[in-house]
Amino acid sequence: MNSSVLKKVLLFGLCGGLVLAVGILLGHFAIKKTASSQPKWVEEAFRDVDESFIETFISEVDAAQIEANLRELTKVPHMATSPGDEATVQYVLKRWKDSETGLDDAWREEYKVFLSFPDKTNPNKVTVVNPSNNILFTVREKEEAYYDDQRDPEVVQPYAAYSPAGHAKGKLVYANYGSMDDYKHLNNTMNLQGTIAIVKYGTVGRSTKALNAAQFGIAGILVYTDPLDINDGKMSDKTETYPHSWYLPPTGVERGAYNIKFGDLLTPYLAAKEDTYRISKDEITDTPPIPTQPIGFADAYALICELAGAEAPEKWQGGFNCTYNIGGPGFKSTSPFANSDVKLDIYNFEELRNSANVMGVIRGSVEPDRYILYGNHRDSWVHGAIDPSSGTAVMLEITRVLGKMVKEGKWRPRRSIIFGSWGAEEFGLIGSAEYTEEYFTKLSERAVAYINVDIAVFANATLRASASPAAQNVIFTATKQVKIPASDTVSVYDNWMKYYNRSSPTHGIIPNVRYLTGAGSDYAAFMHYLGITSMDISYTYDSSKTNARIYPAYHTAYDTFDYASKYIDPGFTGHQTVARTAGTVLLRLADSLLLPFKCSDYAESLELYLDESLKRYKTQLENKKISMAPLENAVKSFREAASRLEGVIQQSDFANETPFKIRRINDQLMLLDRAFLNPLAFPDKYGFRHVIWASRSSGVPTFPGLADAFEQADSTGLQDDWNQVHKHLSIVAQAINGAAQTLNDVI
Amino acid sequence: MNSSVLKKVLLFGLCGGLVLAVGILLGHFAIKKTASSQPKWVEEAFRDVDESFIETFISEVDAAQIEANLRELTKVPHMATSPGDEATVQYVLKRWKDSETGLDDAWREEYKVFLSFPDKTNPNKVTVVNPSNNILFTVREKEEAYYDDQRDPEVVQPYAAYSPAGHAKGKLVYANYGSMDDYKHLNNTMNLQGTIAIVKYGTVGRSTKALNAAQFGIAGILVYTDPLDINDGKMSDKTETYPHSWYLPPTGVERGAYNIKFGDLLTPYLAAKEDTYRISKDEITDTPPIPTQPIGFADAYALICELAGAEAPEKWQGGFNCTYNIGGPGFKSTSPFANSDVKLDIYNFEELRNSANVMGVIRGSVEPDRYILYGNHRDSWVHGAIDPSSGTAVMLEITRVLGKMVKEGKWRPRRSIIFGSWGAEEFGLIGSAEYTEEYFTKLSERAVAYINVDIAVFANATLRASASPAAQNVIFTATKQVKIPASDTVSVYDNWMKYYNRSSPTHGIIPNVRYLTGAGSDYAAFMHYLGITSMDISYTYDSSKTNARIYPAYHTAYDTFDYASKYIDPGFTGHQTVARTAGTVLLRLADSLLLPFKCSDYAESLELYLDESLKRYKTQLENKKISMAPLENAVKSFREAASRLEGVIQQSDFANETPFKIRRINDQLMLLDRAFLNPLAFPDKYGFRHVIWASRSSGVPTFPGLADAFEQADSTGLQDDWNQVHKHLSIVAQAINGAAQTLNDVI
The missing domain is CATH 3.40.630.10 (Zn peptidases)
Structure with missing residues (x-):
């Protein structure tokens, strides 16, 4: 490393004090190395980003x-x-x-x-069938081909991976995005038992749309992407959509996996090797319980615009040039589909x-x-x-x-x-x-x-x-x-x-x-x-x-x-x-002598989360005699510890200290996120162990366990649910305190 | 460090090759340090045990x-x-x-x-009560005083911590050590409902004696230490027991906590601070469900030798100079206690x-x-x-x-x-x-x-x-x-x-x-x-x-x-x-440059465990189509990795390498036991995460999850239980493979 490199180090620093320290260090060795009898590994050990x-x-x-x-x-x-x-x-x-x-x-x-696949020799079918069992309408099995790419026989038929095989037939309803609230809204005015719901992609996860639906007795679901949500309303493949622009053609279908837990579904927490223990398929809980199939918006248009029933709420209206009704259930009496059912024949198999x-x-x-x-x-x-x-x-x-x-x-x-x-x-x-x-x-x-x-x-x-x-x-x-x-x-x-x-x-x-x-x-x-x-x-x-x-x-x-x-x-x-x-x-990350992570930025995120939770929850929790003080104190400790460690880094003269000190500080930085893990905090969420960044159902941007527990308790008012709020407060406060401990003086 | 110290290093080595390597290292620096311009931390960084x-x-x-x-x-x-x-x-x-x-x-x-304590102002009482409610016999509340030590008012009354307060009265039975098999034996010939059992310390844990008893409807238990189990049969405090020897005097009582889970019972996995979430007392599952009290063998002698009923099995006989009968339930018709009940009045409180x-x-x-x-x-x-x-x-x-x-x-x-x-x-x-x-x-x-x-x-x-x-x-x-x-x-x-x-x-x-x-x-x-x-x-x-x-x-x-x-x-x-x-x-441990842990000794323990499990389980598991090969391969990988790491240590010339290498190898050794942790392997056993050394009910000295699951499956024959055996095989094989990975070449 020559002196012009050294200058660049000083110019392109990642954070002032750190770079200064590193610069001093490099300078120290850069000057010394010509003269010394130091062990030959010293130069290498202190090598920094170039x-x-x-x-x-x-x-x-x-x-x-x-x-x-x-x-x-x-x-x-x-x-x-x-x-x-x-x-x-x-x-x-x-x-x-x-x-x-x-x-x-x-x-x-x-x-x-x-894995889950459609059957090539027996493709999934979605049809409109009248009472005499005549097929009035068939949803496309493949997307429209504009180029050879779409004609490749290996293009997999659009399908919902992990949707069960099976047959479902019933009157169609339109259920917006398939959230619980969406189905509840329909359920207020009609019996959903045995219906088929058509829902849009978005807002809730793929599988959730089907899991929610099954709770209302819905027999099958169709999922499509509304042009309002993906195409800024554009629908015509003659002038507007691909191949004329980046927009989705009318027959384009979003494929996708309809599960929630990540990783191989049969071997949770175990690497899926030949002889690994596998749970039975019946023990999988997060995949659609009912036949599910995604379709293109051209087909969705043909179905939705024929629906009878009340006009769907304004927020549910999409990009089609018709009024989205919720379904009679079923189609308008004036429609060619009057009295007809929608039928799903799904032949997916798992392997x-x-x-x-x-x-x-x-x-x-x-x-x-x-x-x-x-x-x-x-x-x-x-x-x-x-x-x-x-x-x-x-x-x-x-x-x-x-x-x-x-x-x-x-x-x-x-x-x-x-x-x-x-x-x-x-x-x-x-x-x-x-x-x-x-x-x-x-x-x-x-x-x-x-x-x-x-x-x-x-x-x-x-x-x-x-x-x-x-x-x-x-x-x-x-x-x-x-x-x-x-x-x-x-x-x-x-x-x-x-x-x-x-x-x-x-x-x-x-x-x-x-x-x-x-x-x-x-x-x-x-x-x-x-x-x-x-x-x-x-x-x-x-x-x-x-x-x-x-x-x-x-x-x-x-x-x-x-x-x-x-x-x-x-x-x-x-x-x-x-x-x-x-x-x-x-x-x-690979070359810096000191890792370029900043724990004070973590402190800021925790403070933002804390502020949000105090604003939202504190008064109500005080009424329940649940103190948020441990969480407040934990975040405060974290900030103090982060400042302390950054002070240590700034004040260090690494050139005169052992590489063990560099490694020590790097370990503190490397392991910081590890400190927030708790394998028991979210027993129902596979793989989510990080108590700050785990997935969250609540829309409140704060600690996920706390936010979700609060939302639940606030809606049920049950003491057991308030206890869960208290438990999650203790879990997250302990994790933050533990993290602060790792940034503090190492002994 | 001088050369005589160096000689001692060579003499007192912890393991040949390691010490040799360290010796070479020390020699290198001991010679160099007078001459050098090396950074001043070098000597300190390579300091070894003195x-x-x-x-x-x-x-x-x-x-x-x-x-x-x-x-x-x-x-x-x-x-x-x-x-x-x-x-x-x-x-x-x-x-x-x-x-x-x-x-x-x-x-x-x-x-x-x-915590749980007896009530000083209202001591626990154990009495023999006849049908007219006259007290015929009272168990001592305190141990006999031979010296001032025993007279100290702060000597706590013997009690079973976490036994519930309550009153239990019933005919006495003798139930050996209070294992499930012991109670089952009694239950074959009598109705245990509402009886009081007297059991000996030993064989099963304190709380387990009471938890088992409650399953048979037993109303309360007394626990004592039999002179055969503790005193080589000696009973007399006039000539034989303390203060004449180390043996237990007749009125001596073993106190103890009657719980199974360790740590504060109300705050599992959370440090018990002022505002920490606590489960309710009702949610504690491992403490005695029935009144329980330990007593001295002098009192046990007075009760057991009066018992009616069949003679207890030979293995149940203890050190008393009478035949241990199992109880009518209750006492012999010829006994002064004929027709009488034993009564427990327990006033323990928790705080x-x-x-x-x-x-x-x-x-x-x-x-x-x-x-x-x-x-x-x-x-x-x-x-x-x-x-x-x-x-x-x-x-x-x-x-x-x-x-x-x-x-x-x-x-x-x-x-x-x-x-x-x-x-x-x-x-x-x-x-x-x-x-x-x-x-x-x-x-x-x-x-x-x-x-x-x-x-x-x-x-x-x-x-x-x-x-x-x-x-x-x-x-x-x-x-x-x-x-x-x-x-x-x-x-x-x-x-x-x-x-x-x-x-x-x-x-x-x-x-x-x-x-x-x-x-x-x-x-x-x-x-x-x-x-x-x-x-x-x-x-x-x-x-x-x-x-x-x-x-x-x-x-x-x-x-x-x-x-x-x-x-x-x-x-x-x-x-x-x-x-x-x-x-x-x-x-x-504190001073050695390289940690004095030997991973090859770990390999030997794993091999012993593996041999035991192959001997005991392999044939039967093959019949169930459960392969033990992944476990065999894992142990083999571990042995190979351990040999490899010890080879690296032996061949290392640390004097010419960075301290980062020393730290790296030390981290491999330090973290070895960590590799066997699985927080989900034993969901019912608080704090047991180490899949090799967790507590085990089975007497087979091998991997605990496997041993206990096998014992269960072998006794029930249920497919679900055999699945658990398979699951534990996968868990332990994955842990051992993971551990082997940490000993292998670091990249």
Whole structure:
């Protein structure tokens, strides 16, 4: 390391005091090393992030390479365990084993997992049947083909994975998004027993729509995407939708897994190996109890606009040019479908299949037992150009650039980097969940962070990031270093702040890093089950310009290379920017002498949660004689401990202290998210152990156990439910106190 | 460090290759340091255990000091939260804050815990009452006083803590040890409904005797210690028992907590602070459902020898000079008690009380964030000279010697040492359990080991040690260094091997380190809940000379300084030997550059468990189509990984490598026991998360979940129960594989 590098260190600091300390340290050794008889490992041990190397990395990330990757990855449909999936396994392996641009090592790891498929020889059918059993209308079995991509025989029929096979027939009702409130509203004025409900995607999870419906005796459900929710109202494939734009064609259908728990459903908490104990299928509780089928909005239009009954509430009205009635149940007497039933014939079957993760590593030089994990799933529903291949294309470009440096002997990270190309994510984050179950202890002990880039580019307007608060700092540092596609001077950070920002009590106006509270992609097992500081990074659209709840071709046969390159990210500069950003985050985590996590940012998040809960709950809890003081004190202790640790870091002269001290502080930072784990806090939620970021039903942005327990108690008024509020208060206060303890003086 | 020290290092190695490597390392630096410009922390960072310091420590441990400690600690009864307990809090604090022999810091930590006491103003009564309600016989309320100790008004009446208050009256039956089989035997020939059972201590846990009884409709139970089980048959306090010997006098009564779960019963998994959520008393499931009272064998004799009914089975007969009949139910028609009932009037009450742990620390110099924990409880039932004050007297002597060295600036450990004087152990290991709940994360991340010395001396014949297999090696090293009281040349190790040994496939004949499978003392929360490598060390008797199931004055008013100094350890040389041994273990753990844990010893234990389970279960499981191959493969992987790691250690030239490598290997060793934790494996057993050492009902010495599930399935034959066997096989195989992963190459 030369003095110009040293200057760059000082220029590009991640946080003032830290960099100062590190700079002093480097200076100390940079000066000493020519003269000394010090052990030869000293220079290596104190090696810090090399800013010029990061600049090189950023410049070498190539949009054309990403485009080529994507073209290769999307040649054929590659649903989990299909021949197309196997082709991507081979492709990723080939890339990671390449002698010039590969990693140190790469291999596949298989799990035998429980998947659900439609029957190719006996496709699912949805029909309108009159009392004489004549079929008046048949829902399309396949999406309209505009290009050869849609004609590939491997395009799987749209279906609801894990919907049971079975036949359901009944009068149709329209149930909005299928929430409990939606069904309750219908149930007020009609008997839902034996009806078929048509519901829209959105608001509640896929499976929840069916689980809720079954509680009212509904016999089957149809799910579609309303043009108002995805297409800004556009409906015509002649002029408006794909192939004319990014909008969803009328016959496009969102496929999806209809389960709630993530991971292999038959082997909770156990890696799904050949001889692993499996629960019986009957013990699965979170999949649809009734036949369920997704359909396109062209077909939904044909059904909904014929419905009889009262006009649905205004909020339930969608994008069709007709009034959405709730159903008689059934169709208008003036309709060609009068007196007819809707019939579902579902032939889905479930099967144990071998699904592969592909793993690759670059071994760390100084701390090989510290892991930076970077991953994305490989399986798609159809061609999956955006979901997930945009992320895989980005990952392969990052590994190409880094692999080349490693193979040429120009660089080796301080810590180990592990890349994961996960299998069967679309069926419930299965590959990543099984991986965390199998390597639970090793990952718990050694993982510094997990970076997830699934859909790399929803659109090419701005960065979007969700993360543990500990990681906000390194994301900011990276986004300040990387420039947006359209400009040589505007940073990703500045551009991002224009689209999504918030006012931070400590930092002022900053880009809004979202909380990782859900289980929308493979970060779930890392963040929620293992408590590894995780982040999910992508490029996305300007939300002022569209109301689409996600990119419109999501999970359809239109999510193709053509679609991606024409309408999502022409020129692949969005992909390039994500690769540069996520790669820079990765490098800073892998190479920084001191981990670039900030516990004071965590303190701020806890304070925001606390403020919200005090505002919402305190008075009522005082009336119930439940004190919130332990929670208030815990958050206060955490803030004090965080300030103390950051003070220690600022005041440290690492050059004159043992590497054990560096490791100690890094362990404090690395293990911070682990401190919030409680495996008994949410017994009914598979894998959710993080008491701050676990999934939450309540809309109140605060501690999830507390928020959900309060909502329940407030609605029932039962003493047992108030006891649960008290219990969750104690659980979260103890976790925060425990976390504060880990940041305090180590003895 | 000079060259004579170096020679000692080479002489007193803990394991050949390791010491060689360390020796090379020390040599390297010992030679270099005069010449170099190396950073000044290098010498400190590579500091290893100082053998001459250990010799000094051993020589300074003084029997007279231990005797003085014990005299002070046993002046008055010190049941948890009593004034006597507070006096011991103050005494321990005074010692640990002493400016010349104290620790770096000491403080008290309080928990508000749920305890159970008899009512001083309304003592529990056990009487024989005839049909006219005349009292024919009354069980003694207090033990016979031989000395002032027994006359102290603070001597608590014998009682069964957590027995409910209440009145029970019925015909007496004799139910042996109160196991399910015992009650079933009686139930074959009589109606137990409404009877009172008298049972012996032993075989099953205290509370279990009452929980079992209630299942048969028994209304109350009396518990006593049979002279055959504790006194080698001796009964006379005129000539045979204390004060003439160590044997239990006829009126001596074993007090005890009648619960199963450890820790505060109202706050499972939560530290019992003022505002912590508490379950209701009704939700406690493991305490006696019926009135329960322990009595002395003099009173038991008066009752049992009058019983009518069939002669009890031969195995049920005890030490009384009469035939033990099972009861009519009730007494013989020829007895003065004919037709009479036994009546229990129990006035126990429960209360939240503040119980204190006293904590003390010596800060580590190089790795302050690594903790060696050493602890014992402070509370007794009465004077508790042996249980627990013998252990506390030993702990205070260890802290005196080490504290003096620290205060004089002569020594500071490499790692931090934390001492714990736990409160309310007798009520269910409460102080230590609450401590682990409060500091769960910090301890999980940083604790290297926990050393428990509760009853330091059961008798002065030989060492006894129970431990995680990882710790066998350091216990052996220490016991080879320390000599037995009677000899300057015979090591504790050689003496121990004469009394308790086993044949090890790798080591040949070695002393038998017992498994830490139970929850008999404060190691439970550390070993089972946190997965911290733990050990329990004491001196004990020659089991060929007595059948006493424990030292006879256990939990009685006779466990006094007089008893301890006359009959357990005259001259306190047994105490001194335990202090030297446990102290040496502590020092080696605190000061060794590389932790003295041996993962190959763990492999051997797993192999023994595996062999046992294959022998017992394999054929039957194959018939059920449950493969044991994953377990076999897991144990094989573990052995290979352990060999690999020990190879790495042997081949390492630490002098030329970074301290990060030392820390990495130490982390692998420190966290090994953690790898076996599974918080969901035993949902009904509070705090038992270690899938190798959890408590086990089955007598088969193998993996506890597997053994118990197999026993259940084998007895019921139900498919659901065989599924549980399969599940536990998967759980334990996954844990062992996960552990093997942590020992393998770190990336």
